[in-house]
Amino acid sequence: MRRLYRKKALSLVKELDAFPKVPESYVETTATGGTVSLIAFTAMALLAFFEFFVYRDTWMKYEYEVDKDFSSKLRINIDITVAMKCQHVGADILDLAETMITSNGIQYEPVIFELTPQQKLWHRTLLLIQNRLREEHSLQEVLYKSVLKGAPTALPPREGTASEPLSACRIHGHVYVNKVAGNFHITVGKPIHHPRGHAHIAAFVSHDTYNFSHRIDHLSFGEEIPGIINPLDGTEKITSNHNEMFQYFITVVPTKLHTSKVSADTHQFSVTERERVINHAAGSHGVSGIFMKYDTSSLMVTVSEQHMPLWQFLVRLCGIIGGIFSTTGMIHGFVGFCFDIVCCRFKLGPYKPREVVLPDPHVNNCAAPLLTDNHVQE
DSSP: OHHHHHHHHHHHHHHTOSSOOOOGGGOOOOHHHHHHHHHHHHHHHHHHHHHHHHHHOEEEEEEEEEOOOOSSEEEEEEEEEESSOGGGEEEEEEETTSOEEOOTTEEEEEEOSSOOHHHHHHHHHHHHHHHHHHHOTTHHHHHHHTTTTSOOOSOOOOOSOOOSOOOEEEEEEEEEEESSOEEEEEEESEEEEETTEEEEEOTTSOGGGOOOOEEEEEEEEESOOTTOOOTTTTEEEOOOOTTEEEEEEEEEEEEEEEOSSOEEEEEEEEEEEEEEEOBGGGTBOOOSEEEEEEEEOSEEEEEEEEEOOHHHHHHHHHHHHHHHHHHHHHHHHHHHHHHHHHHHHTTOGGGSOOOOOOOOTTSOOOOOOOOOHHHHHO
8 A cells, every 4th residue: 555655646746747858869959059058058157157256245335324322432543743843832622612622642752754765655655545535435345345454554664763853743642522523723832721711832932933734644533443544644735834724624424334354433534625824914814733623423324244145146046047048048949940931931951942853754664574463373
């Protein structure tokens, strides 16, 4: 009984076969069919190879939401070199609530403003990357993917011992501020705080020593991530006027970065630059110095690295193989059909009429006569 049930189940499964087998004796192979098959298999292999690289590649997904975190502090990373001596300049931050932020994390280092050949090469390379980033915004995704793999964006240290006088000041470090609009500025004199605000002691600094030519080696907000290039990195402003005022209007956007290599909370920012000469007689009022006015955006951007799932890759691979197989089969059948129509119309190839050779009546038939029944009986 078991064998009977097994045979019935096997016969039922055979009836459900959707792929009937054609005997090889009924299959006719042609040179054109082999050529089309060779082309189809080559196309399948090439597209499957390229699809594998698409599967391995990743892309960045951007999501936007309202930033609900206003109680945390915002970190500002600063590395600016000013063409004045350190005892003549001072840097501090004043936010929208007239709160003066103590700059304990900022350091003043006497340096030489001119760069060495190695530093100039680094600076030119950085400016080239900045120009490409302004033209092709998609390069920012490349920087996000290669984070922690790229070289640090900090200015390489000066090699050897400096023989020139240290006439410039490098102001670098980091400071934490409230997440409200503020003004980070570098001007003449050291800052002091008093009940009515704040001021800079500039009375003992000669006006002839004013020179706010500067170079921004690095300026970022939030967690410092190696390999990320910020909009103001490498910016250099040279002036010969003692009363020059440089202004940078910055909009900071909180950003959460999630890639296969790093997960960090950082900030992007956009900037608008302006510079003018202070001339009170001409109506251009203000204070000589470098002013960076920043404000935080109410939106937060989440940048996450996306990868094609395995099931989607397999589906696309099956679509490539099946699509090419079906398409080439239809093209081969259509071309064969058109070929048959043309050959039939013009009597070519297998449709060419064959010549029938008729026997010549003047030629004697030498065949032996058939034996009749009478001859057989004898």
